[in-house]
Amino acid sequence: SQQGEEDPQALSIQEGENATMNCSYKTSINNLQWYRQNSGRGLVHLILIRSNEREKHSGRLRVTLDTSKKSSSLLITASRAADTASYFCAVSNFGNEKLTFGTGTRLTIIP
Amino acid sequence: DAGITQSPRYKITETGRQVTLMCHQTWSHSYMFWYRQDLGHGLRLIYYSAAADITDKGEVPDGYVVSRSKTENFPLTLESATRSQTSVYFCASSDGGDRGTGELFFGEGSRLTVL
Numbered sequence: 001s002q003q004g005e006e007d008p009q010a011l012s013i014q015e016g017e018n019a020t021m022n023c024s025y026k027t028s029i030n031n032l033q034w035y036r037q038n039s040g041r042g043l044v045h046l047i048l049i050r051s052n053e054r055e056k057h058s059g060r061l062r063v064t065l066d067t068s069k070k071s072s073s074l075l076i077t078a079s080r081a082a083d084t085a086s087y088f089c090a091v092s093n094f095g096n097e098k099l100t101f102g103t104g105t106r107l108t109i110i111p
Numbered sequence: 112d113a114g115i116t117q118s119p120r121y122k123i124t125e126t127g128r129q130v131t132l133m134c135h136q137t138w139s140h141s142y143m144f145w146y147r148q149d150l151g152h153g154l155r156l157i158y159y160s161a162a163a164d165i166t167d168k169g170e171v172p173d174g175y176v177v178s179r180s181k182t183e184n185f186p187l188t189l190e191s192a193t194r195s196q197t198s199v200y201f202c203a204s205s206d207g208g209d210r211g212t213g214e215l216f217f218g219e220g221s222r223l224t225v226l
Contacts, residue, residue, distance in 0.1 A: 043203075099144075099215060
């Protein structure tokens, strides 16, 4: 069963607006990661947040983690057409090298 | 070239045939993974390997076989392909990170169609 579940499944916004995607998971985690996948390509790692961290930034990306609610959010600020892609969260559990992925959010940026 | 490469990128086969998907990485990463991606299911882990000669099952291992005789290679074999194995297969590698699972580096995928 999927550990991470993204919400919404699809999101369309105007270029320049901010995009927020959410991820919920079921059990305690070691870390949570976000990946981007352009159409027909492999996944690319965006950011990793550990279970003892609450917020992390990388360029236009901001990730938050709320372990009490078992949820994370990915904020992309000042969106660009090139941000059009599917975004996946993935969680790892303690003592386990495996990453479990959610079903993804398909983000479309309208120029 | 440095990185992780998968071959073939596209493959059409028939039910019952054996198919092997290749994966090669040049980073000497310890960990390697095989995922399949299907609409509505996201990515599901098939098998993974922590080091040469060490492999373990993931979420959906039935019908697949892996081996890891060398650190850089992690082939995935479908011994008798079925239509339900039509999917896009992704290989990934990781050095494990400093405190457990680190980031994964993905190949470009192998799109397999089983007729």
